[in-house]
Amino acid sequence: MAQTSRxxxxxxxxxxxxxxxxxxxxxxxxxxxxxxxxxxxxDVEIRLLVPIVTMPLWGALLIAWGLGMLACVFTVRRRSSRHSRQPR
Structure with a gap:
């Protein structure tokens, strides 16, 4: 007999x-x-400390989003490594 449940x-x-x-x-x-x-x-003008740069707004927003993602990755990685240490 064959079983019906795998x-x-x-x-x-x-x-x-x-x-x-x-x-x-x-x-x-x-x-x-x-x-x-x-x-x-x-297109928007963005001041980068001293120079003024004209670039598309989507480029500036994409750079800000990417920097935010990097900050999030480093924060999560640091938090997880800090919690993984066990006191001996």
């Missing part, structure tokens, strides 16, 4: 997994931010 293990749904639950808000916020960035296509 696995006796209960599988968690995809959106209930902890990694997905942490990654999903990041994806949604990034998608909205990127849509906002690329909808702003006008």
């Amino acid at each position: 696995d006796h293990k209960a599988r968690t749904p995809f959106f209930s997994r902890p990694g997905v639950r942490r990654f999903l808000p990041f994806v949604l916020i990034s998608a909205v931010a990127l849509i906002f960035i690329f909808e702003n296509r006008s």
